[in-house]
Amino acid sequence: MYKDKALSADESKMLTSVFWRQHLLVAGINHVRMQGLAYAWILKNALKKLYTNEADYYAAMKRHTQFFNTAPQLGTFIMGLSLSMEKEKAEGKDIDDDAINAVKVGLMGPFAGIGDSFFQGTLRIIATGVGLGLSQAGNILGIVLFSLIYSVPMVWLRYYGLKLSYMLGSKYLQEAMESGLLKVITKGASILGIIMVGAMTFQMVSFPISFQAKIGGVDFVLQKVLDSICLGILPLSITLFCYWLLKKQANPAYVLIGLIVFAYSTVFAGLTGGPMPK
Amino acid sequence: MVVEGLLVGLVVFFVKFCEWWGNWPFSRPLVVAALVGILLGHPTEGIIMGASLELVFLGVISIGGSVPSEPPVGAALGTAYAILLHQGAEVSIALAVPIGMLAVLYYQALKLVITAMVPLFDKFLDKRQDGFYSAGIIAIAIIQPVLYGLLAFLGIVLGTDAIQAVLKAVPPYVMQGLMVSAGIIPALGFAMLLKVLWNREIVPFFFLGFVLAAYLKLPIIAIAIIGTCIAMYICMNEHNSGTKIKANQGTAVTNSASGKEDFFNV
Numbered sequence: 001m002y003k004d005k006a007l008s009a010d011e012s013k014m015l016t017s018v019f020w021r022q023h024l025l026v027a028g029i030n031h032v033r034m035q036g037l038a039y040a041w042i043l044k045n046a047l048k049k050l051y052t053n054e055a056d057y058y059a060a061m062k063r064h065t066q067f068f069n070t071a072p073q074l075g076t077f078i079m080g081l082s083l084s085m086e087k088e089k090a091e092g093k094d095i096d097d098d099a100i101n102a103v104k105v106g107l108m109g110p111f112a113g114i115g116d117s118f119f120q121g122t123l124r125i126i127a128t129g130v131g132l133g134l135s136q137a138g139n140i141l142g143i144v145l146f147s148l149i150y151s152v153p154m155v156w157l158r159y160y161g162l163k164l165s166y167m168l169g170s171k172y173l174q175e176a177m178e179s180g181l182l183k184v185i186t187k188g189a190s191i192l193g194i195i196m197v198g199a200m201t202f203q204m205v206s207f208p209i210s211f212q213a214k215i216g217g218v219d220f221v222l223q224k225v226l227d228s229i230c231l232g233i234l235p236l237s238i239t240l241f242c243y244w245l246l247k248k249q250a251n252p253a254y255v256l257i258g259l260i261v262f263a264y265s266t267v268f269a270g271l272t273g274g275p276m277p278k
Numbered sequence: 279m280v281v282e283g284l285l286v287g288l289v290v291f292f293v294k295f296c297e298w299w300g301n302w303p304f305s306r307p308l309v310v311a312a313l314v315g316i317l318l319g320h321p322t323e324g325i326i327m328g329a330s331l332e333l334v335f336l337g338v339i340s341i342g343g344s345v346p347s348e349p350p351v352g353a354a355l356g357t358a359y360a361i362l363l364h365q366g367a368e369v370s371i372a373l374a375v376p377i378g379m380l381a382v383l384y385y386q387a388l389k390l391v392i393t394a395m396v397p398l399f400d401k402f403l404d405k406r407q408d409g410f411y412s413a414g415i416i417a418i419a420i421i422q423p424v425l426y427g428l429l430a431f432l433g434i435v436l437g438t439d440a441i442q443a444v445l446k447a448v449p450p451y452v453m454q455g456l457m458v459s460a461g462i463i464p465a466l467g468f469a470m471l472l473k474v475l476w477n478r479e480i481v482p483f484f485f486l487g488f489v490l491a492a493y494l495k496l497p498i499i500a501i502a503i504i505g506t507c508i509a510m511y512i513c514m515n516e517h518n519s520g521t522k523i524k525a526n527q528g529t530a531v532t533n534s535a536s537g538k539e540d541f542f543n544v
Contacts, residue, residue, distance in 0.1 A: 023300035027419040030393040037399050041415040044408060054406065061411075062403050072301050121474050128308065128332060129498035135308055135329035138322040142329070143312050150303040181517065188513035191483050194475045195505035198487025199498060201468050204333050206461040231492040238462055242469035243476070252337075253379065255466055263459035273454040 007167075014046040018079055019162055021045070025072045034069035039079075046083055050090040060086060063097055070108040071115020076158045078107050080165030114186045122193035123150055129200055205235035210274035222271075279362075283434035285317040286358045291427030293350050298419055307331035307353035311370070314357045327357045330367040330460060331374055337467030338378075348385055351426065352378025355433045359441050362434075368456040369445065371463070377433070384429060388422055483508070 007015070021042040028037040040061050047064075051057040070078060081103050089095040131146025209223040226233055238259075245255050267273040293310050296302035303309065308328045315324010335349040356374025360366065395414070402411040472484070483505075490501050 024298065024415065024419055026301065027298045027422070028392055028399075028415055030389060030396055032393055032396050037396065038415055040403075041412060044412065048408075058403055058406055058408075061408065062400075065399065065403065117474060121471055124303065124306075125336075125471070126498070126502045127303070128306075128336065129502065131308060132329050132332060133498065135312070135325050135332075138325050140312065140321065140325060142325065143309050146306070146308055147303055154301070184513045184517045187480070187516070188509040190475050190477060191480050191509040191512060192502070192505040193471070194480050194484045195487035195490075195508070196498070196502060197468050197471050197475065198484040198489075199491035199496075199501045200336075200487075201465070201484075202488050202491040203498065204336075205465045205468065207458070208461070232488070235462070235465065236488060239465040239468050239472070242466050243472045246469050246473045247476075252466065252470060255469075256375070256463065259462055259466060260455075260459045263462055264455040267451065267455045267458055272458045273451075 007163075010049070011166075014049060014083070015080075015162055015166060017045045018042055018083065019076070019159055022076050022079060022158065022162070025075050033065060033067050035072070035075070036065045036068045039068045039075075040064040042079060043082060043086070047086060050086055056090070059097075063100060066101055066104075068104055068108060070112045071119065073119050073154050073157060074111045074115040074161060076162035077111060077165045078104055080162045080167075081107070081169065084166050084169050110182055114182060114189065117186060117193065118189040119150075119154065122189045122196065123153060125193060125196040125200065129196060129203075132204070201235060201239045202232045205232075205239055207234045207238060207272070208276055209234070209271055210276050211271045223276075279435050279438050282318060282358065282362060282438075283431040286314055286354055286434050287427040287431030289313045289317060290350060290354045290430040291423045293354075294423040294426040295420075297350070298422065305350040307335050307349050307374070310350045310353040311357040314354050315361060318358065318361050320361050323361055324357055327360060327367045327370045328353070330371055331356065333464040333467065334371050334375060334460065335378070335467065336464055337470030347375075347378040348381035349374075349378050351381035351384075351430060352376075354430050355437075358430075358434055359438060362438055363442050363445060365445065368453060368460055371460050372456050373441065375463075381429070384426075388425065392418060 021044075025035050025038050025042065028041075029035055030037065040063075043064055044061065047060045048057055051060055064082065082100060085095055085100045085103065089100070127146045127149035130149060131142040134142030134145065136142075209226065211222045213220045230236070242255055242259070245258075246252065263272070289310060293305040293313070297305040304313075308331070311328030311331050312321070312325045315321050315327065318324070331349075331353045335347065335353065338347045338349050352374035353370075355377050356370040356372075359373050360370035363369070395418075399411060399414055402408070402414065487501060487505065490496050490504065491498075496504075
């Protein structure tokens with residue numbers, strides 16, 4: 001549906017300026033306005049073009065320095081909306097200042113949730129999983145693949161999100177929210193993410209038991225016994241125990257120290273750290 | 279150590295700059311350690327250390343702008359010390375974790391300085407000086423990474439000898455314990471991710487992923503593809519049934535329903 005509308009040359013110039021500037025969204029992050037300072041800077045050139053009257057231009061700038069905080073990778077979805085509303089306002093339509101801010105405030109929370117869980121919880125885990133194996137073997141391709149898998153979708157979404165939201169306007173995105181589309185996308189990302197975390201828990205957490213003894217002339221290798229119960233049962237239990245501690249609001253730093261103390265105590269007890277039995 | 283310090287400082291400047299300019303993933307330990315290794319002339323060691331460090335810092339993510347640790351600073355310094363002092367990946371981890379935690383204080387201090395500057399930016403707009411406003415934002419974007427680079431530079435120039443003295447003094451079982459610790463610390467990272475993702479409805483998928491890796495020995499990319507298929511199937515189903523319920527209720531959703539299909543097709 002959005003393909004029907006073509007962007008005028010001025011409009012695409014404006015969007016290009018915003019696209020280049022939006023990369024700096026988190027640069028001026030602070031405790032009072034979070035990304036607000038940079039948000040106004042990102043829209044600056046576009047606003048200047050829209051408002052020929054200087055007083056209106058500065059009023060618009062001030063409007064956009066207000067508190068704003070979202071996942072930077074999805075920020076363009078909201079910037080496109082702000083732009084389309086500002087454009088209508090500049091053309092003389094009766095749009096309340098509060099409405100422009102309300103759209104930003106209403107969308108920044110949900111987008112932050114989706115962005116953080118998708119980019120940091122899912123996409124990064126996939127990229128890391130692919131890159132890590134190669135890196136462990138000392139292959140530089142691991143870093144290249146990691147960067148590409150993460151960056152290509154990110155840049156595409158930043159660009160496409162800006163264009164899409166500018167053309168479709170706030171009504172469409174709000175409909176998408178109400179219809180639960182964003183909720184469904186978040187859920188999908190979480191499912192994929194948690195599958196990857198499960199897989200990597202086995203592949204990346206290692207706690208090999210080197211303890212072995214001869215009992216009645218028979219070799220007793222503890223790790224083999226554990227493997228026959230469930231492969232990777234110790235990494236799984238340790239991970240779930242850590243999760244349980246975090247859920248009980250334990251400080252991650254203390255959990256980290258606890259893990260190190262635990263590792264050392266198993267070394268001293270002779271359970272781990274020795275040469276692995278065949 | 280001055281040349282090495284400059285090189286490590288340069289890496290930290292570059293990755294922190296890319297973190298603020300577009301959130302590029304170069305500030306992950308995987309990349310940082312490799313860059314440090316390449317510049318210090320030990321690329322293979324750097325790449326391998328990067329893999330170990332990435333596992334340790336895997337769960338360190340910033341949510342809503344708050345960071346629990348500074349992996350790039352920790353990884354850069356940890357890798358550099360380990361390479362310069364001819365040590366292994368365990369040493370880089372042992373050094374990177376505390377350094378990363380300390381570096382958060384630096385981040386907090388910088389954030390406070392910017393917070394104190396907010397009224398200044400307001401004043402620029404009140405006085406209608408948008409040029410100063412732009413200059414301020416760009417200055418922040420450049421000066422912050424420079425300060426990080428400086429921190430890393432000083433860390434190498436002033437800290438290497440002290441670290442060497444400490445490493446010489448430690449008995450061998452300390453290293454053994456570090457190796458075991460390095461194996462289980464990633465558990466905390468995954469636990470932190472689980473805290474973000476955990477939801478009673480989707481927990482079974484955690485165990486599905488675990489079994490795919492443990493018993494079927496599938497490589498991670500295969501698991502990612504299977505996971506994508508499952509996630510898409512469930513979401514499409516759920517979304518369609520949600521739309522149908524709404525349509526049956528007789529509300530005017532015909533427009534939005536066709537719009538949604540467009541969303542997937544565009």
